[in-house]
Amino acid sequence: MNETPVRISDGPVVWGSDVVADTIRALGYRYIALVPGSSFRGLHDSIVNHLGNHDPSMIVCLHEAHAVAIADGFSRVANEPMAVALHANVGVMNASMMIFNAWCDRRPMLIIGATGPADAHKRRPWIDWIHTAKDQGALIRNYVKWDDQPTSAEAAIEAVLRADQISRTAPHGPVYVCLEVEMQETALDREVKVPAVRRYAAPDSPAASADTLKRVIDILRTAKSPVLLFGRGSREIEAWDNRIALAEALGAVVMTTMHNASAFPTEHKLHVLAPVGERPDAAEAELLKGADVVLSLDWHDLAGFLSARCGGSQTQTPAAATIMHCSLDGYLANGWSMDHQALAAADVRVLADPDSFVAQLLAEIRGEGSWTPLATAADAGPHWALAAPLAPDASLPFNAEQLAFTASAFARDRDVTFARLSFGWPRSASRFTSPLDFLGKDGGGAVGTGPGHTVGAALALRDSGRLTIGVMGDGDYLMGVNALWTASNLQLPMMIVVANNRSYFNDEIHQERMAVQRNRPVENKGIGQRLENPAPDLIGLARAQGFEGGEPVTDVVSLRLELEKGAGIVAAGGRYIIDARIIAGYSDK
Template identity: 50%
Template sequence: MAHDGGEVPVASRGNTIWGSDAMAETLRALGIRYVALNPGASYRGLHDSLVNHLGNADPKMLLCLHENVAVAVAHGFAKACGERMGVILHSNVGLLNGSMALFNAWCDRVPMLVLGATGPVDAAKRRPWIDWIHTVQDQGALIRHFVKWDAQPASIPAATEALLRADRVARTAPEAPTYVNLDAALQEAPLAEMPPRPDASRFAPPPPAVPAPDAVTQAVAMLRAATRPVLLFGRMSRSPRDWARRVALAEALSASVVSEFKVGASFPTAHPLHAGPPSMALAPQAAEALKQADLIVSFDMLDLAGMLKTAGASAKVINVSLDHLLHNGFGGEHMGLPPQDLHLACLPDIALHAIADAMGVEAGTLPGEDGPSCPDRLPPEAPLDVQSFTRAVGMGLAGERACIVRLPLSWDTTAWRFTHPMDFLGFDGGGGIGSGPGMLVGAALALRGGDRLPVAVIGDGDTLMGVQAFWTAVHYGIPLLCIVSNNRSFFNDEMHQERVAIQRGRPVENRWIGQRIAGPDIDLAAMARAQGAVGIGPVTTVGDAAVAIRDGAAQARAGGVVLVDVRVTPGYGADMAAVTRG
């Protein structure tokens, strides 16, 4: 299958140099490999430069059918390989369309270089009507609260500097998206000569900060004095070396470990030191370990304050995180303010290695490459509920070296084992429905050509809002497997309506009204086929689901884009029931 979507431009014969040519040259100098976009006239100059000046290579354009998909593709790409992608959003309308996915990426702390464009800032240069409604006085203000930095340069030298700065800021820990808004008139202005291409190596991010030696000494002393330490592993790296050192440190300390389902695999979940499953809410075993602990070391845990409060923990706390550098007054994604007796302001794995070095802990054994597993098996004729669906997926993927890009809220984490940092990439950050398909495509792009099969298990609501992402995957030859947990409902909201009805003494039987996606049922497999993908299903039993998933995995391994529609009875595991019922 072609990897270029058939998009090979004819040779350009023009010899005039344009402002957008200089912008495109800067993107190439930065090493941006891809830019995901949905077309718009506000950046027609840059679009032309990417195609006719650079030849649609380095960066290569990825056409997406919605701006939310474009941002989600870059989000998934960063989660899978740690590299930022470029995204281009058309004027104010495209930026508004993509803002939900951008908020997800902000909450998930992933790097991304987002380019925008506005109608000519000089009103005398605006075309009637359309340039006026697509021009905003301060376009960056629409998203300023959930990007790390933004700019609207007014000259070519300023645009070059803004792109260099935006890329450096996005890739400096703690990482997050940045935004540069490019004036349409500036893009389309002719230049007398091409400015020198910047040496991007001179504008690279600084090396990661290391913890102060005195702070490491203090952390080691606290760990050696503890009798019941607990290690919390949150936003950690995907490096197998880092994973091995985490295991070695936990074993050297005989410390209980709690990992975070929302941000992906960070510790082997079947390890005897792992306290309970890595669920959306705090598992009872993890809560008990925290309550009994005399020292808690949090390595960039997503909601440390919430965990301590839920468990009733009173231990001393070492907090390893840089996240405080992104906290602002707009939202609550910084979570509660945790107590801390020692704060190491650096990346979590850097602190972990420094502590392990000081304690004489060995490097550990690198994890195997077998992929995630579900050891349980069920009779083929069993119907599909939350628990049996998880096992059916395990049966279908048995023996596969998969990278699970996303999992649904209803996933039964008690039956699933992660043994490698690439086994699971985590959630979407901001809880915005519709990101799953795009994130799967982006992660699959990052993994293309490797030995990991990109797989996402997502809900039907998520699929319906982002299903057009699969066209991009087919068009550019990005193999993947999407398994839809199709309960024909926005079931999380059904649970909330049930809770309100119980509180008010009203009939819970009405919870489904305005929530169920039925009458008529939607043929998700047909929606996939309409975009050129392989659509399988619907299937309704464990055996049929396992066979369909196994067949889908084989087709994806052969280069296909595959969606399997699995009809599941609505429900949640015990951990999510606790979240939705409060």
């Protein structure tokens, strides 16, 4: 719950950190997630005693990694950045994995750091020395869009304004401003103003040039079997509706991916296959090999995706279809990280925000008035979602597949947001009808992100009427479980479902592969992987953070009952944990 301070100062701004706090408020930040630290004690005081702990309100966390994960989860829903405060170099090091994950996810985020006195003569013995770095931003510079370390109040205002502008400019990403402690704690002997922040706002998302738009329209006009690949996109309902309208206007087959948040209704007749998973599928290969035009709208790893399904090897023998690729992602490529993936072949490169470009295409097609949608394979018969089983089969072993079908059936007639879905979730259980039904994976392949992402999503969805559920593996849950305390502290309604196979099972698969390759005993694949002796008490850990929970479930019927019970508790404003003890294994569906 947000804590309200007493006797807040309503006098003039007198400290360096006060103007930084005023700037953060003026930019519209609602929250700042943090673990308290002495390096930003000045800013902390300013938020409490100068701003009254609102706009932004403090989101107190038990670990810096959770603070960043919560901000990441919040932005996945809200389409706006949250602020985060990190304590000195040690806080940045704690949070660095989650910052990298936010970078790979292209999430906007304003990270405020701090360092000890730049003047060594003013450092406290021992502690200020170890919490001071000459270039603290170097710790994360390779996976933030921009960083700065201002040393005056005026420079700090400008740094925060610039950081906010850069973070909100597409392609989005985290930014870092490190505040020197003396700047924060020095009384001002001059007037320092926060300017009208609207004059420093981010620009509109870039659209395609007229020439590029014409080239794409000309190619689409003559296409016989086009495929639209919807990748990254916003949660705005207008953008969602535009994607549907474009596909229908073209009569083009649509593909989406489980890597990204829901971008198109999966049961639409043009979404002829289940969302793309981690492994290639024969039906996907057949569809893509038959396409004469592929329009990629910020599709993740386009080159790897096409080569895995169309044969060949990326740059050596790229797909034969005419490829048009709309993305701004190239602006963020650097030599340190390979998150930009393989280099995709493209006949037309569209340097534009994908949602803006979809709106442009739709306006152009509607403006012509004579565009006739193509007849597509979608008109030939039932598509995957109508044929695929939705109801779980209680006669089958209780595994990841049965858990997913049970959860999917439960969510069918409810407004549910899946903040996360566990590894091995079957594609055929992915029934998404709105942009908030699924918020995507962790793009950086980080660990322990699931709880924090779910808490952040629940914060953004508070009072929306939607039920926030995070479905995650036991390893992910255990690494991030302390993030749940923040949900209880804020009284956020939400539910966690743990797909508990009592193992780091993904690595069992890798060990099995090694054993087969080297002709060694496959039976040893679980050594060093199993979470047993003792098995962690997943429900007990959540209860310690303020959640309610029943007994572990081991079958479909019990899971269904627990989901209903949990939904009632969440509807009343509570938090619920379900330990679903499944047998190990992943689904191929």
